[in-house]
Amino acid sequence: MFVGGFSSFFTTLPLATWFFVGIEALNTVCNAVENPRDVIPKGQIPCVITLFACSIFVFFVAVSQAPGAANLPSVVAVFNPGYMIMFDISADIAMLLSLPATFATIFGFILAYANILTALSHSRLLPGWVGQPHKRYHTQANALIFGSVLGYILCFCVTYSPALGAQLFNICMFFGSSAYIAQCAGYLYLKREFAHLPRRFRNPLGKAGVYYSGFVWVLTWISIVGYQGSSGFLLSCVGPMIVVLMLYYILYAKERQTFSEDERKILFFAHVAKSNAQKRKLKAKRKSYPRWIQLLLNAVDFARRLMAPRSKSLSTSVVPNSNSNSNSTSRIHSSSWLLWGSSRALFNSNRVVAIKKSSQRSSGPHMETAIRSASITKSPPKTIIKLATHSEAKMIVEEMS
Numbered sequence: 001m002f003v004g005g006f007s008s009f010f011t012t013l014p015l016a017t018w019f020f021v022g023i024e025a026l027n028t029v030c031n032a033v034e035n036p037r038d039v040i041p042k043g044q045i046p047c048v049i050t051l052f053a054c055s056i057f058v059f060f061v062a063v064s065q066a067p068g069a070a071n072l073p074s075v076v077a078v079f080n081p082g083y084m085i086m087f088d089i090s091a092d093i094a095m096l097l098s099l100p101a102t103f104a105t106i107f108g109f110i111l112a113y114a115n116i117l118t119a120l121s122h123s124r125l126l127p128g129w130v131g132q133p134h135k136r137y138h139t140q141a142n143a144l145i146f147g148s149v150l151g152y153i154l155c156f157c158v159t160y161s162p163a164l165g166a167q168l169f170n171i172c173m174f175f176g177s178s179a180y181i182a183q184c185a186g187y188l189y190l191k192r193e194f195a196h197l198p199r200r201f202r203n204p205l206g207k208a209g210v211y212y213s214g215f216v217w218v219l220t221w222i223s224i225v226g227y228q229g230s231s232g233f234l235l236s237c238v239g240p241m242i243v244v245l246m247l248y249y250i251l252y253a254k255e256r257q258t259f260s261e262d263e264r265k266i267l268f269f270a271h272v273a274k275s276n277a278q279k280r281k282l283k284a285k286r287k288s289y290p291r292w293i294q295l296l297l298n299a300v301d302f303a304r305r306l307m308a309p310r311s312k313s314l315s316t317s318v319v320p321n322s323n324s325n326s327n328s329t330s331r332i333h334s335s336s337w338l339l340w341g342s343s344r345a346l347f348n349s350n351r352v353v354a355i356k357k358s359s360q361r362s363s364g365p366h367m368e369t370a371i372r373s374a375s376i377t378k379s380p381p382k383t384i385i386k387l388a389t390h391s392e393a394k395m396i397v398e399e400m401s
Contacts, residue, residue, distance in 0.1 A: 013223045014173045017216070019055040021176055022105070023047060024183070025112035028119075041201035110144065117143040122260035125253045163233060170224050170234055177221040184214035193274060 026044055030036035062078040065085075072078065076095075083094035118140050121131025134141040158165040187203075187210050203209060225231060259268065286294055 010223050011227045014220055017220050020051060023051060025108060028112045028115035037200045113147045114140045114143040117147055124256040124258050167230060167234055170228050171237055174224050174238055177217045180217040181214060184210050
């Protein structure tokens with residue numbers, strides 16, 4: 001059924017998946033597209049269909065000419081034999097005809113990694129200067145330079161290490177397959193945990209398409225790790241990289257990580273909904289316990305509050321609205337005066353949600369949501385969250401009520 005048997009098919013599977021690597025780069029231009037939630041998904045469908053049709057045509061042409069399907073994995077430019085026959089030119093001249101497509105691919109990946117580095121910088125996973133735009137042209141100059149320097153360093157390493165150059169494709173596909181598996185898992189997680197959130201676009205293939213995609217990428221990952229003939233060298237390169245990235249996140253990025261403006265718009269209410277759903281599940285579970293167990297759990301919660309620091313202030317910065325000079329900041333204050341309120345609310349967990357509308361500003365109405373303990377009447381609010389729009393305030397109040 002397969003040339004060389006199933007073992008050969010499984011070994012060359014990463015080469016076939018290379019046809020579709022990079023299609024997700026379309027998502028990285030959401031910041032430059034008006035109404036991306038409607039435009040990007042509708043654009044992805046014709047892109048995938050076009051890519052699939054082109055891959056079939058390229059594969060048919062490649063296996064229909066010399067050197068044949070058996071030797072195709074060793075060919076750098078699969079169209080060279082066809083160009084040589086069509087135009088009666090040498091292999092060197094035929095290679096020039098394949099360069100434009102390569103350059104187009106290069107600039108596509110450059111745009112993608114510049115947008116990704118900028119997004120990581122806005123989330124403070126990378127230093128702020130990486131995502132800082134050019135003052136005059138408003139382009140992502142620092143991200144482009146930073147990514148290009150890393151690329152040139154890798155080119156020098158490949159030049160002076162032939163073994164690394166031979167395994168560079170497998171290293172890239174290892175991390176690419178890992179990213180695609182994580183995307184499939186993330187889709188299923190959001191589909192299960194946040195099914196109630198509104199969506200402008202729904203996957204026409206549903207969960208079946210996600211399971212199939214995840215299955216293919218898991219097979220690709222296994223093929224890269226165990227069936228390329230140099231698993232030891234591959235793991236010796238990938239392992240230290242993963243360790244370095246983990247240490248970087250734990251020692252540097254974890255304490256600085258925050259929501260960017262784009263993440264706040266998309267994920268803020270998802271996290272609020274998730275937190276409230278967990279609280280509702282825990283509350284419903286506790287109601288099924290006997291009364292004495294409920295009192296014991298309430299006492300344990302109260303003791304945990306007593307053991308906590310008596311004065312604590314946690315401030316989470318939110319990127320200010322681009323149309324306003326005001327700085328939207330979420331502050332959660334927990335100090336010693338809350339202990340008395342907690343003791344009075346030990347057997348009464350009701351909460352009152354109060355909405356206060358502030359003055360009109362150029363960027364639109366701002367809302368302040370104050371969640372106060374029912375047992376505390378003359379004390380400062382326990383939580384104050386300043387939201388940018390009326391719709392945000394409405395959604396969070398609906399989730400908290």
